[in-house]
Amino acid sequence: MGHAGGRRPADPKPHWQGHRERLRGKLLKRGAGALEDYDVLEVILMAFIPRRNVKPIAKALMTRFGSLSGVLAAPSTDLVKIDGIGETVDAYLKAIAELQSRASREEIRKRPAISSWSALMSYVRKELQHEGREQFRALFLDRKNQLIADEVLGHGTVDHAPVYPREIARRALELQASSLILVHNHPSGDTTPSRADIDMTREIINVLYPLGITVHDHLIAGTGGVTSFRTAGLILP
Template structure:
């Protein structure tokens, strides 16, 4: 497929304009009018481009110094803005804000990450932590460690989150099994599992919405 054919269409046209302007501001003296289109063609979407790591970006001719710094800054600002919005009110009042933050932060990761949102008694986020990193298809999650950390923080609830780099957010048997083990461990010390959300580039799945919390 030619780059011109790939970029034809409303959403890609908007993303191209945004990236083009970002690159122009980042490095006006060496601005290359073809760079934004080549970056989008390489990664497919703006969100995937902003989530790319240094080695992936450096493979594209012209993506260096100021361009990489600008892309990293935009990605960080976006994540922080969405994190602030998700933390501004009880998560049960605006679930979409939490999902937006999780999608931007985790949807395009190349390996699994196990994250926990620790909540107080008003369902406000008091801490957002990554408790485990894994391979492309597994991130370790230990019930005892999850509950221990919740008690250390004074949390009364948790939202478990991990990503599926495969792009398929459907929960595995292991996902359901470990979730129920954490639920059982928390029940003895009044720490409630509000949900377990699985994030992927194609969307998300909620074990609570799917009736799989047990």
């Protein structure tokens, strides 16, 4: 049977398009703070994947990686295994992760790092809590305790990152750093300092002390949080 005027009725909208419009409306009217974590992820995916239902993709990402921070820290090789995530979307998610990292770094560059403790701890946790290999870094500070550089000084297996105290001393002198904060992660998630961590820290302090370079703290990051050697009484004032 024909239709009046010979025109066919418009195809109905896909069900997910209405969901997108409702989510977008909620974002615009109530702000991003009103959205759940998976909603925020959906909004981001909506921009990158315009013609597909992204809700199952967002749910799959959250199930696989556990949290927004887990999604942003996930290796590309794992991300692209999720149906709907290709190289382009992976690249966009990596750009968002880098944006987050740079914004956090700005917060500790603006003010003395040791007086911006909450910003520093947040930065360290974001950078390292989901790192799959043990990584050793140093935050080099100037005389005002402001950040000069955050540098990766060693990678290791899941339980060991080789650290060379004299290399740290050489780099501190090159940067004209007056002090530094040591940082590494425990991929196991348990941030309790090991005997090797304690001995290594003491060795680094002993090498830097004659050079007039202070070690303010050693921070261990993991999914369980961040442990401070100074707070734990392992570095004396």
